[in-house]
Amino acid sequence: MYQKDPYAQAGVDIDKANSLVEKIKPLVSSTFRRGVLAGIGGFSGMFALDPEPYKEPVLISSTDGVGTKIKLAIMTGVHNTIGIDLVAMCVNDILVSGAKPLFFLDYFATGKLSPDVGEAVIQGIVDGCKQSKCSLIGGETAEMPGMYADGEYDLAGFVVGVADRAKIIDGSEIGVGQVIIGLASSGLHSNGFSLVRKIIFEQLGLAPGDRVQEFGDRTIGEVLLTPTKIYANTLGNLLKQYKINGMAHITGGGFYDNIPRILPHGCKAVIKKNTWQMPPIFNFLQDKGGIEEDEMYRIFNCGIGMVLVVPESQVNDVLLQAKALDEHAYIIGRIESRKGSEPAVVFNS
Numbered sequence: 001m002y003q004k005d006p007y008a009q010a011g012v013d014i015d016k017a018n019s020l021v022e023k024i025k026p027l028v029s030s031t032f033r034r035g036v037l038a039g040i041g042g043f044s045g046m047f048a049l050d051p052e053p054y055k056e057p058v059l060i061s062s063t064d065g066v067g068t069k070i071k072l073a074i075m076t077g078v079h080n081t082i083g084i085d086l087v088a089m090c091v092n093d094i095l096v097s098g099a100k101p102l103f104f105l106d107y108f109a110t111g112k113l114s115p116d117v118g119e120a121v122i123q124g125i126v127d128g129c130k131q132s133k134c135s136l137i138g139g140e141t142a143e144m145p146g147m148y149a150d151g152e153y154d155l156a157g158f159v160v161g162v163a164d165r166a167k168i169i170d171g172s173e174i175g176v177g178q179v180i181i182g183l184a185s186s187g188l189h190s191n192g193f194s195l196v197r198k199i200i201f202e203q204l205g206l207a208p209g210d211r212v213q214e215f216g217d218r219t220i221g222e223v224l225l226t227p228t229k230i231y232a233n234t235l236g237n238l239l240k241q242y243k244i245n246g247m248a249h250i251t252g253g254g255f256y257d258n259i260p261r262i263l264p265h266g267c268k269a270v271i272k273k274n275t276w277q278m279p280p281i282f283n284f285l286q287d288k289g290g291i292e293e294d295e296m297y298r299i300f301n302c303g304i305g306m307v308l309v310v311p312e313s314q315v316n317d318v319l320l321q322a323k324a325l326d327e328h329a330y331i332i333g334r335i336e337s338r339k340g341s342e343p344a345v346v347f348n349s
Contacts, residue, residue, distance in 0.1 A: 020115045020141060024122045031129040031136045035102065038137070045137030047103045049162060056165040060099040063158045064089040068193040069224075074151060076208045076221040079117050082155065083124025084131070085190045088228035089251065090159040091132045092306065095235050096247035096262070098169040099161030101134035107156040108141045111148030121155070124227075132232040134159065171246035171262030171309070178245060178335045179315045180269055183234065184328035185305030187226040187279050191252045192299045196224065199289040214280045223281055231306050234327045238308075242318050246309040250301040257298070259307060260344035268338035269345045276330040278303040297347065309335060 021041060028040050037046035051057050066085045073082040083106075091101050106125050108118060118141065129136045148154070188196065200206050200220060208221030215223050238244060246262040259269045282302050285291065296302055310318055315331065322329035338344065 016113045016115055016143075020113065020118045023115065023119050027119075027122055027126045028136050031104075031126055031134070033133070033135050036135050036137055040136075040138055042138075045103065045105060047135065047137055047160075049102070054162065054164045057162050058165045058168060059160055059162055060094045060097050060168075061158070061160045062090045062093040063156065064093065065154070065156045066190050068197065069188075069190050070154060071197065072193065072208065072221065072224050074153075076225065078221070078225055079120035080123050080127075081225055081227045083121050083126070084128040084227035084230070085124075086155050086157040087125055087128025087132055087134075087159070088230045089190050090157045091128070091134070091161075091230055091232055092228075092249045092251070094159060094161045095231055096169065096249050096306075097161075097163060098167055098239060098244075098247075099163045100236065101132045101159055101161045101232060103135045103137045103160055104129050104132075105137065105158045106139035107158075108139065108153060109144060109148065109155075110142070110153035111145050112150050113141065113143045114151075117153070121153070125157070128227075128230060131230045132159075133236075134161070134232075169244060169247060172264060173245040174262065174264055174267055174309050174335055175245075176267060176335055176337050177312060178309050179312050179331060180271065180333040180335065181308040181310060181315065181318060181322075182276055182304035182330045182332040183231060183306040183308070183322065184229075184276065184330070185250070185279070185301045185303055186229040187281055188224065189228040189251070189301055189305060191254075191301065193224075195289070195299060196285065199285055200224075204288055212284075214284050229305050234322060234325050235306075237325055238318060238321060241321065242310065242314050244308050244310055244318075248307040250304050250307060254296075254298045254300055254302070255304075255307075255347075256294075256343075256345050262309070263335075263338075263344055266338055267335050267344075268342055269333055270336050271333040271345065271347050273347055273349050275332045276303055277328070294347075304330075304332065307332075 035047050210220050248258045
């Protein structure tokens, strides 16, 4: 006797997956830009690169996830912003090379597919792609019972961008005397959430719907789920007009791990404390979690999501243009000579 729909009885519902694809097609197509040849529904996405604007086009790619911030989305039932985080974590990583984002793909894995949750997640990815001016041209939805508990899911993203080889920013032109400008983060972004959850939910015993004085009318969940800022528009505009010699995305590893990735030999970044406004969540975590200051700068972005290194002659113009783009930008330090075994990043009062 043959079983009727044995795959569904094993926990995988192909019809649900197909219905989700049909539901999200209009969302996905709203991100399409010139160059998209095939979007979702086929075996692969296709994008035709227009080489005309580039003398020697170089494709620049990145892949990333959102980490345990997803647990916050699951706890609160708010799934329509975590996709913005996913796009941001990938896109911000290629922006630092001077790349223009072209297209994005996602991977959505879950134990039991909820079409409503899936659609909300994809809505966030669509919103992030629109902010980045890149096209969502494909992805994968994997229903894997036994791998994830009911209601749980995970995400991964993949972005491809392009830059002219001669204009790639790799930090090699950073030199002593240049100025470090910090662009404000929107909050925690998508790093350090294993520690955040331990402090807030385990040590303090708070719930996502709770309110504390430090955050005004916003609940804990709303503060923690604030989407990661995407810097595509700001950096795209700045790079058209000004010389930027290096950029660092302040992501996992904070200041101490990310800034050294762009510094030439013999250079160090001297960051001056208290030169920018730190969102309340960071002070709250440091105080309640008993975290040492140096560890804060190693784990979190502490209010600075992107670092730019620019010639001193262009600092004021960059700051003014950033302000015109509704960006909060601060002079946070300088590049100085590094000798011997000195650390690559130093914080001064």
